Amino acid sequence: MISKSKIRFIKSLDKKRYRQETGLFLAEGNKLVSDLLPYFECESLFAKPEWIASRGKITAKEIVEVSEEEIERAGLLKKTRDVIGIFVQPKMVLEKETLSDELSLILDGIQDPGNAGTIIRIADWFGIKNVICSPDTVDIYNPKTIQATMGSIARVKVFYAELVQLLAELEHIPVYGTFLEGNNMYTENLGSTGFIVMGNEGNGIRNELKNRIHHRIHIPGFPSGGETSESLNVAVATAVVCAEFRRRQVYSVQ
Amino acid sequence: MISKSKIRFIKSLDKKRYRQETGLFLAEGNKLVSDLLPYFECESLFAKPEWIASRGKITAKEIVEVSEEEIERAGLLKKTRDVIGIFVQPKMVLEKETLSDELSLILDGIQDPGNAGTIIRIADWFGIKNVICSPDTVDIYNPKTIQATMGSIARVKVFYAELVQLLAELEHIPVYGTFLEGNNMYTENLGSTGFIVMGNEGNGIRNELKNRIHHRIHIPGFPSGGETSESLNVAVATAVVCAEFRRRQVYSVQ
Numbered sequence: 001m002i003s004k005s006k007i008r009f010i011k012s013l014d015k016k017r018y019r020q021e022t023g024l025f026l027a028e029g030n031k032l033v034s035d036l037l038p039y040f041e042c043e044s045l046f047a048k049p050e051w052i053a054s055r056g057k058i059t060a061k062e063i064v065e066v067s068e069e070e071i072e073r074a075g076l077l078k079k080t081r082d083v084i085g086i087f088v089q090p091k092m093v094l095e096k097e098t099l100s101d102e103l104s105l106i107l108d109g110i111q112d113p114g115n116a117g118t119i120i121r122i123a124d125w126f127g128i129k130n131v132i133c134s135p136d137t138v139d140i141y142n143p144k145t146i147q148a149t150m151g152s153i154a155r156v157k158v159f160y161a162e163l164v165q166l167l168a169e170l171e172h173i174p175v176y177g178t179f180l181e182g183n184n185m186y187t188e189n190l191g192s193t194g195f196i197v198m199g200n201e202g203n204g205i206r207n208e209l210k211n212r213i214h215h216r217i218h219i220p221g222f223p224s225g226g227e228t229s230e231s232l233n234v235a236v237a238t239a240v241v242c243a244e245f246r247r248r249q250v251y252s253v254q
Numbered sequence: 255m256i257s258k259s260k261i262r263f264i265k266s267l268d269k270k271r272y273r274q275e276t277g278l279f280l281a282e283g284n285k286l287v288s289d290l291l292p293y294f295e296c297e298s299l300f301a302k303p304e305w306i307a308s309r310g311k312i313t314a315k316e317i318v319e320v321s322e323e324e325i326e327r328a329g330l331l332k333k334t335r336d337v338i339g340i341f342v343q344p345k346m347v348l349e350k351e352t353l354s355d356e357l358s359l360i361l362d363g364i365q366d367p368g369n370a371g372t373i374i375r376i377a378d379w380f381g382i383k384n385v386i387c388s389p390d391t392v393d394i395y396n397p398k399t400i401q402a403t404m405g406s407i408a409r410v411k412v413f414y415a416e417l418v419q420l421l422a423e424l425e426h427i428p429v430y431g432t433f434l435e436g437n438n439m440y441t442e443n444l445g446s447t448g449f450i451v452m453g454n455e456g457n458g459i460r461n462e463l464k465n466r467i468h469h470r471i472h473i474p475g476f477p478s479g480g481e482t483s484e485s486l487n488v489a490v491a492t493a494v495v496c497a498e499f500r501r502r503q504v505y506s507v508q
């Protein structure tokens with residue numbers, strides 16, 4: 001049985017303010033909750049008895065048996081039927097020393113929760129361990145973002161930092177940025193380490209950051225010079241760029 | 255002034271049944287409506303007087319001046335402030351003869367309206383003129399899909415067809431399909447013409463279609479064999495695959 005105040009509490013985690021105050025975040029549905037349980041400290045689980053029985057040992061501070069109707073009432077997603085988990089946001093420290101040996105993503109003002117989550121999932125696919133976000137990028141613990149990561153949030157570390165300052169401090173690391181008017185990425189030298197900066201959905205990379213970018217790259221449309229869409233969705237563009245960096249790295253062919 | 259019955263009518267176009275009965279579809283917001291007006295027959299425009307005045311000549315059967323509050327009330331999107339357009343779904347004939355000279359996309363049971371729209375936008379970017387969908391793929395005239403195309407629906411033709419039958423009929427055309435267990439696409443021969451089949455978000459390409467696919471390809475994660483996300487979002491995967499086909503075509507380098 002789930003109390004009204006618990007339902008209110010669960011729903012409050014849709015708001016960034018309450019997530020920050022409590023340091024918690026919400027995940028819904030069997031697949032996602034099961035993916036997160038081994039990696040994140042679990043504060044509360046609200047689950048159907050069958051779900052609990054099927055899991056064997058579960059490590060959570062509180063486990064509450066609830067009915068399907070109660071779960072539907074408590075959840076933020078329409079289709080949550082089996083389990084809702086409340087997890088503790090991990091405290092992470094950006095290890096700046098290792099960044100020069102890796103390929104990392106930088107998100108500059110990404111606003112859409114789904115885009116941010118999809119980008120985390122892409123980072124995971126392409127073996128990118130760190131994603132560094134400007135403070136005005138959407139909160140990664142937004143339930144829609146967590147949902148869109150499809151569990152990849154367990155393997156990718158996400159940080160928030162003042163980007164201009166960070167890139168000034170790490171100026172020995174090559175910085176790639178995507179621009180609609182950048183150089184064709186297929187004819188550009190791409191290294192196997194560095195930062196790839198992806199800009200805001202509508203406005204791209206902010207001005208203050210532009211002069212920190214060493215390589216302005218661009219995904220060419222086809223045919224070259226033809227009339228195409230004005231742009232690609234930012235998550236889509238992130239994937240195409242990351243795929244090309246990794247292809248070069250593996251096949252060493254431009 | 256917009257009548258209650260008009261508001262009901264606008265909102266009814268959120269349902270596939272009413273879109274099919276009327277042969278109409280809905281677009282909201284200045285950017286999208288402006289992009290579609292030159293390409294689609296416009297049945298009705300509901301717009302603020304300033305918007306109408308700023309446009310010069312508009313070709314539409316009916317133009318209704320409305321207030322911002324009325325538009326917000328009538329629209330399906332929260333942020334529609336200036337204009338709502340009702341357009342006629344074009345009648346299109348799939349020109350099968352030309353398909354053998356082109357690269358086309360096939361969508362097998364894509365369910366998410368946003369994914370379908372994003373894929374149209376991707377097709378447009380990569381110069382893919384035809385997208386052929388299984389009958390159970392989401393309706394391309396779903397308002398969320400139209401929105402996600404960001405106007406690309408004006409340049410990409412979308413058809414619905416029984417895919418098994420179509421591929422049987424066009425068996426001289428090479429068919430590529432993406433599979434999680436396919437061959438690494440970077441080491442596979444990719445032609446510059448053919449069909450690329452993208453499968454349903456959860457289940458992939460349906461069994462009946464699988465033996466019509468000549469080349470099973472796969473986007474490799476990084477590092478090879480490492481633990482990554484289980485899959486990529488289908489729109490994201492479409493973009494990475496289309497980018498690689500076009501790169502090969504332009505640079506002729508594997």
